[in-house]
Amino acid sequence: MSDHTPAQVARMRVAPSILSADFTNLGDAVAGVTPGTDWLHVDVMDGHFVPNLTIGPPVVASLRKHSSLYFDTHLMITDPGKYLEPFRDAGADGCTVHVEVGETAALIAQMRSLGLRAGIAANPDTPFEALEPFLDQVDLVLCMTVFPGFGGQSFMAEVLPKIAQVRAAADAAGLTLDVEVDGGIDEQTVVEVVQAGANVFVAGSAVFNRDDPLAALEGILAAAEAEAEAAAVQAGAPS
Numbered sequence: 001m002s003d004h005t006p007a008q009v010a011r012m013r014v015a016p017s018i019l020s021a022d023f024t025n026l027g028d029a030v031a032g033v034t035p036g037t038d039w040l041h042v043d044v045m046d047g048h049f050v051p052n053l054t055i056g057p058p059v060v061a062s063l064r065k066h067s068s069l070y071f072d073t074h075l076m077i078t079d080p081g082k083y084l085e086p087f088r089d090a091g092a093d094g095c096t097v098h099v100e101v102g103e104t105a106a107l108i109a110q111m112r113s114l115g116l117r118a119g120i121a122a123n124p125d126t127p128f129e130a131l132e133p134f135l136d137q138v139d140l141v142l143c144m145t146v147f148p149g150f151g152g153q154s155f156m157a158e159v160l161p162k163i164a165q166v167r168a169a170a171d172a173a174g175l176t177l178d179v180e181v182d183g184g185i186d187e188q189t190v191v192e193v194v195q196a197g198a199n200v201f202v203a204g205s206a207v208f209n210r211d212d213p214l215a216a217l218e219g220i221l222a223a224a225e226a227e228a229e230a231a232a233v234q235a236g237a238p239s
């Protein structure tokens with residue numbers, strides 16, 4: 001069984017999504033969760049690929065001056081090729097493009113040539129087969145567990161088999177991919193995605209809409225690690 005491989009467990013992290021943070025107070029919001037993570041998830045929406053508008057390179061550049069976190073930049077936009085370089089210049093460390101927009105191989109090559117870590121994302125109803133040809137070319141695969149566009153939506157458990165397919169295919173090919181999930185992740189749903197093989201957990205409302213965002217983030221990570229440890233014990237692996 002491919003779940004809970006050492007690579008998965010060693011690289012478990014929560015990537016808090018600033019989409020649910022107070023945009024008038026972003027610097028403090030990011031600083032508040034920084035002790036609990038090394039990644040920040042930045043949601044970019046263009047009002048075209050998704051029915052919402054968020055932020056662009058200027059905000060990333062402002063954040064970069066105040067944070068040394070890894071900026072995990074999720075591009076929910078129709079023409080990402082036009083904006084990869086501006087986001088890289090603004091301080092993005094990794095970018096993730098949706099396979100639904102097409103030109104995936106060229107976009108991956110462009111990300112690599114810009115020195116970005118390269119990610120690909122799939123909407124809940126996009127099958128594993130759309131991701132499969134690119135698994136050996138990317139650093140990260142993002143499985144959306146809501147339809148992108150808004151924070152605070154309910155987790156879609158029907159995506160779990162696809163997450164497991166991605167992890168199994170990566171393990172079979174000897175790839176240490178980051179398998180990221182995004183949408184409706186909290187202390188409960190993170191358990192299911194750990195079981196499926198994910199190791200990066202984006203959480204927006206379950207972090208920033210809580211009274212103590214840092215404690216909320218740490219609670220999600222603790223739940224993920226507890227599940228991985230329980231599974232390891234059950235499998236008879238040394239702890």
Ligand code: DX5
Pocket residue numbers: 017018019020041043074146147148149150151152153182183184185202203204205206
């Ligand atoms: C949704 C975004 C998510 C969003 C998740 O389109 O890609 O990153 O912030 O928010 P929650 O965690 O509230 O579902």
Ligand code: ZN
Pocket residue numbers: 017041042043074182202
């Ligand atoms: Zn996102």
